[in-house]
Each structure stands twice: as structure tokens, then as C-alpha cells.
Amino acid sequence: MIAIAIDDEPVALDVIKHHTDKVPFVELRETFSNAFLAINYLQKHPVDLIFLDIKMPDISGIEFLKSLNRVPLVIFTTAYTEHAVQSFELDAVDYLLKPFSIARFLKACNKAQELHSLRIQKLESKADYIFVKDGYEHVKIILNDILYIEASGNYTQIQLTDKLVSTRITISDLVELLPTADFIRCHRAYIVAKNKISRFDKHQIWIEEKIIPIGTTFVNLNLNS
Numbered sequence: 001m002i003a004i005a006i007d008d009e010p011v012a013l014d015v016i017k018h019h020t021d022k023v024p025f026v027e028l029r030e031t032f033s034n035a036f037l038a039i040n041y042l043q044k045h046p047v048d049l050i051f052l053d054i055k056m057p058d059i060s061g062i063e064f065l066k067s068l069n070r071v072p073l074v075i076f077t078t079a080y081t082e083h084a085v086q087s088f089e090l091d092a093v094d095y096l097l098k099p100f101s102i103a104r105f106l107k108a109c110n111k112a113q114e115l116h117s118l119r120i121q122k123l124e125s126k127a128d129y130i131f132v133k134d135g136y137e138h139v140k141i142i143l144n145d146i147l148y149i150e151a152s153g154n155y156t157q158i159q160l161t162d163k164l165v166s167t168r169i170t171i172s173d174l175v176e177l178l179p180t181a182d183f184i185r186c187h188r189a190y191i192v193a194k195n196k197i198s199r200f201d202k203h204q205i206w207i208e209e210k211i212i213p214i215g216t217t218f219v220n221l222n223l224n225s
Contacts, residue, residue: 001116002046005031006038006064007053007077012098016051016077019105025113035059039067047072049112054078054087065090073112089188089217091172118177130177132158132167139165143182147207149174149191159210187215 003026005016013031020028026049032038035056041047050072054061062083065074076087079098087095093115094108131138145160151171158165169177175185185191186205190212198206202219205212214221 001026001048001073001113003028003049003051004038004041004047005051005077006033006035006056006061007031007051008033008035008056009053012053012077015099016105019102020109022102023106023109026109035061035064039064042068042070042072048116049073049075049093051075051077054083055080062086062090065092073115075108075112091175115173115176118173132165132169134165134167139167141165143178143193144195146183146193147196148193148210148212151189184221186218186221187213188217190215 003020005013005020005028007013007016010033013033017028017031020026029045029047030038030041032041035058038050052061052064052074054076055078056064059067061076061078065071074087074090074092075094075096076083076092077096077098077100081097084095093112096104096108128144129140129142131140133139141158141160145162147159147161149171150157150159154168155166156169156171156174158167171185171189171191174191175183178191182195183191183193192205192207192212196207198208200206200214203214205214
């Protein structure tokens with residue numbers, strides 16, 4: 001993965017560079033102490049992953065991320081805990097609290113690599129199925145058999161027409177993997193198959209006998225297309 005790092009503290013950038021030198025699948029191309037220079041770089045160069053500080057002068061990491069049209073994978077690196085929930089609402093890969101160890105850094109990079117692989121699979125494949133890990137096995141899921149997907153604790157439940165499959169893949173990862181023409185995320189905890197919706201209003205969706213809520217941040221969904 002091609003990566004950049006953005007942090008107003010040079011010491012923090014040195015730590016990230018030191019750690020990425022030990023991760024063979026991450027290539028840190030550039031580091032920036034000025035977020036606006038990073039924006040200019042992103043307009044000219046493809047990047048898969050950003051290591052992004054939150055508390056920076058002029059623009060916060062949250063504001064920076066929201067300003068991007070094409071959003072790479074993001075791992076937040078910060079000394080503050082209060083933005084953790086908001087960062088995951090923005091589908092950040094991970095949230096590293098400074099000072100973080102190489103082991104914790106590697107765990108975040110592994111998560112990013114898995115999600116990056118899913119994005120590539122989605123771009124390269126036009127198959128009508130996906131494979132998800134269920135225990136020690138990889139189970140073939142026919143896309144047309146999916147009714148809805150629900151995040152449940154440490155697992156994600158995929159409800160099919162004839163069975164339920166549990167997987168450790170996060171719901172955000174599945175959003176990246178599933179075709180947007182056929183599936184839509186309507187809540188932090190739910191993805192639904194568009195062609196399985198029997199009716200809906202502004203608050204909820206019906207799929208067979210299942211009532212699925214529409215989250216407050218998803219109220220402007222277009223379910224007619």
C-alpha cells in the first residue's frame with residue numbers, strides 16, 4: 001500500500017516513518033507537517049492509506065478527511081481520546097493513541113491491508129458472489145441470496161434466504177466489498193439488499209418480517225433506484 005503521514009509534530013512523523021520501515025506491505029511515500037501541502041499532493045498522486053493526526057493548526061484531521069473527494073483508508077494517530085467515536089463514524093480503519101507501540105501500529109496496518117484487499121477485489125471482480133471467513137473456513141456467499149447484514153458485537157451476521165452466516169469481517173469492510181448498485185447501508189449496524197425491500201418509510205425498512213431502522217445520519221437515502 002502507498003501511504004502518507006500528516007502530523008504537525010516532526011517527532012510524531014519520525015515515529016511513523018520508523019514503524020512503517022518495518023512493515024513490508026506499507027510504503028510511506030511522503031510525510032507532511034502542513035495539511036494543506038498534503039491536499040495538494042493527494043490531488044496529483046494516488047494514495048491508499050493516510051496516517052492522520054487530529055489536533056493540528058488551521059484544520060483538524062476530521063475536517064481534513066471530510067474535505068477529500070476521494071478518501072483513502074485512514075488510520076488516525078492522536079494523543080486525544082475524545083474523537084474516537086466520530087472517527088469510526090467516518091469509517092476510519094483504526095484510532096491509535098500516542099505513544100503507540102510497533103505491535104499496535106502493525107495491528108492497524110494489518111487491518112488496513114485487509115480492507116485494501118477487499119477494495120481491490122471489488123474493483124477487479126464482477127462475480128455474483130463473495131467469500132467471507134466463518135470460523136476457520138471461507139464460505140461462498142451468493143449475492144442474490146443476501147437479505148440484510150447486521151453488525152452484532154464482535155461479529156457481523158449475514159442473513160441469507162436459507163441460513164445465517166457469522167463472520168469477523170466488519171460491516172464497513174462489507175460496504176467496500178458489496179456492489180453499491182445492489183446494496184445500501186441504512187444504519188451503522190445494517191446493510192440491506194435493495195431488491196429484497198418490501199416497503200419503507202423515513203424511519204425504517206421492511207425485509208420480509210424484519211424491521212430495520214434507518215439511522216439518523218442515513219435519512220437522505222435514495223431507496224428508489
